[in-house]
Amino acid sequence: MANNHAMSEETRKGGGNAPTPQNSCTSRHSGSGSECKGNNYFTCPQGAEAVEGLKRLMLNCYESARAHAMRGNVLAGKSFRDALKSAARKRRPRPLYRSMWYEGQIAMLFADTNQGKTILATQIAVDLARQGRRVLYCDFEMTEEQQLLRMSREVVGEERERYLTMFERGEALPPLVAISEDGGSGRTVSEMYDLPETLFRVEPNGMGGDDEMRRGDDGVVASEVIRSIEQWAEEFNADIVIVDNITYMALGLEKSAIATQLVQELKRLQKRRGWSMLVLAHTPKRNASEPLTNDSMAGSKKLVGAADSAFAIGCSVKDSGVKYIKQTKSRDAAFEYGADNVITCEIEKEGGLFLKLKETGYAREADLLREPTEKQAAADDEKLAALVADGCSSAQVAKELGISQPTAWRRIKALQRKPDPAVFDAVNLDDEDDDM
Numbered sequence: 001m002a003n004n005h006a007m008s009e010e011t012r013k014g015g016g017n018a019p020t021p022q023n024s025c026t027s028r029h030s031g032s033g034s035e036c037k038g039n040n041y042f043t044c045p046q047g048a049e050a051v052e053g054l055k056r057l058m059l060n061c062y063e064s065a066r067a068h069a070m071r072g073n074v075l076a077g078k079s080f081r082d083a084l085k086s087a088a089r090k091r092r093p094r095p096l097y098r099s100m101w102y103e104g105q106i107a108m109l110f111a112d113t114n115q116g117k118t119i120l121a122t123q124i125a126v127d128l129a130r131q132g133r134r135v136l137y138c139d140f141e142m143t144e145e146q147q148l149l150r151m152s153r154e155v156v157g158e159e160r161e162r163y164l165t166m167f168e169r170g171e172a173l174p175p176l177v178a179i180s181e182d183g184g185s186g187r188t189v190s191e192m193y194d195l196p197e198t199l200f201r202v203e204p205n206g207m208g209g210d211d212e213m214r215r216g217d218d219g220v221v222a223s224e225v226i227r228s229i230e231q232w233a234e235e236f237n238a239d240i241v242i243v244d245n246i247t248y249m250a251l252g253l254e255k256s257a258i259a260t261q262l263v264q265e266l267k268r269l270q271k272r273r274g275w276s277m278l279v280l281a282h283t284p285k286r287n288a289s290e291p292l293t294n295d296s297m298a299g300s301k302k303l304v305g306a307a308d309s310a311f312a313i314g315c316s317v318k319d320s321g322v323k324y325i326k327q328t329k330s331r332d333a334a335f336e337y338g339a340d341n342v343i344t345c346e347i348e349k350e351g352g353l354f355l356k357l358k359e360t361g362y363a364r365e366a367d368l369l370r371e372p373t374e375k376q377a378a379a380d381d382e383k384l385a386a387l388v389a390d391g392c393s394s395a396q397v398a399k400e401l402g403i404s405q406p407t408a409w410r411r412i413k414a415l416q417r418k419p420d421p422a423v424f425d426a427v428n429l430d431d432e433d434d435d436m
Contacts (some may be wrong), residue, residue: 005308060209074395081107086270096276097124099333100311100325103276106266108295108304108329110281111313112288116323116347117280118142119150119246120313123356124278128240129199131373137201140248141280144203148190150355155189163189192230193353200236203228204248226265233275244280263306279307289317289369294328304329311337313357316368321346321404324368325358332398339365346404360399381415 078086093103101107101124111117118141125135139147155163155177164187166172167179176192226249233241243249250262270277281303283296292312294304304310310329316322324344327337337343344366345357380401387397398408 014061034155056131070367093332096278096309097311099330099336100327101276101278101309104274104334105308106270106277106279106306108279108281108297108307108310109285109312110304110310112283112315115313117313118244119347119355120255120325121242121278121280122147122150125199125240125242126195126354130195130434132198133240134236134238135199135200135240136229136233136236137199138241138243139201139203141244147201151193151195151353152190153349153352155191160189178234191353193351200232200238202232230269230273233273234249237425239274240276242278242280246279246281259302260306263302267306283312287314291365291369292326296328308332314342314365314368316344316403318368319403319407321407322360322368323347324363324365325357326365339399342368344368359421381411385415386409 003339093105095102096105098106109117109121122137125137129135163173163177167187173179174191176194178190178192180188180190183221217313229241229243232238246262250258266277266279269275281297283292292314294310295301296312297304297310307329308331309327311327314324314326316324323346324342324343325337326339326342327335341362341413342362344361345359347355348358349355384397386402387400392400394409394412395405397403397412398405401408403411
């Protein structure tokens with residue numbers, strides 16, 4: 001055992017390698033030349049290589065133990081530089097609606113009742129689906145019948161009779177034509193708007209229609225509703241989800257605790273699935289002449305505070321037919337459509353089939369909210385008369401005066417009934433009736 005003792009002594013003095021445990025000893029006894037077998041001996045490799053090997057082994061054991069301890073940590077960490085490199089390698093998020101909503105974001109769209117929230121949301125959904133995106137529209141506001149009125153026209157006259165004849169003969173109707181029974185008034189023939197096949201819709205099925213069933217005692221949405229949204233999105237393989245409207249999902253959203261819990265549920269869902277989400281909300285009764293801000297949205301500030309972006313729909317004080325879209329929050333992009341550059345629009349039914357917000361230009365929000373003085377109103381009337389005298393149509397008048405076409409048409413009609421209508425001989429308003 002002299003050699004082994006000597007090696008141990010050398011190791012203690014720092015001149016040899018640390019002993020490595022082995023299941024069976026392969027060293028030889030001094031003077032015997034025989035090899036020891038058993039579990040009570042160590043091989044003692046020489047040199048710095050063995051020391052480094054032992055260090056690596058100990059480091060691996062430490063890293064493994066640390067990784068095991070961190071496995072239950074709810075946070076993920078890395079250096080800031082590595083985080084930026086990781087982000088740089090990923091595909092840049094693409095805009096879903098101008099610069100107001102990007103991929104991977106939760107965006108809020110809010111407006112007062114009857115200002116066009118659902119119209120704009122369905123319009124965005126249709127546009128995205130036409131680009132090949134798979135969109136799930138969670139409709140907690142309208143029935144199928146109400147949506148049909150917005151996305152179809154009633155067929156009348158000879159065209160109606162032709163379809164009815166085809167129906168009675170058992171012939172196949174065009175895919176976008178449907179015939180229904182209207183009790184004693186006869187059949188209604190409808191032509192529907194051609195929606196993309198990658199746009200899907202869900203609505204309450206009656207099982208969760210009562211407040212008690214879809215909300216807990218504290219007023220917060222039951223997890224069943226969010227679970228249902230997740231299941232249907234998975235069923236349709238959708239990566240974009242639009243929720244219309246958030247008030248269906250919780251009572252007492254003005255309370256911070258309730259709003260916070262609901263937002264956390266939505267954010268967990270969005271992060272877990274990597275979806276892009278647009279959530280609609282109301283605005284409470286407010287002074288219509290005041291600018292739209294994030295504070296205009298109903299409920300706790302926690303709602304819009306947790307969103308990545310937000311935009312709203314307002315209405316011109318001068319003309320209720322003129323709507324405008326304003327960007328109120330942007331976490332990842334510059335403000336393009338703030339108070340000095342809102343998007344003006346008006347509601348129209350495209351081709352008589354699809355209700356939408358038609359963009360008409362840009363304006364300053366303050367100009368849309370300022371009540372005209374009597375002097376300004378008189379000046380507008382003079383300009384109106386001059387435009388009509390020059391042969392401008394109601395559409396051209398609307399563009400020049402910054403009002404909707406129906407309003408322009410009504411104002412021309414009103415001025416035409418004044419004592420001196422000669423100036424309006426240049427336009428025949430009856431020819432424009434069909435456009436209103």
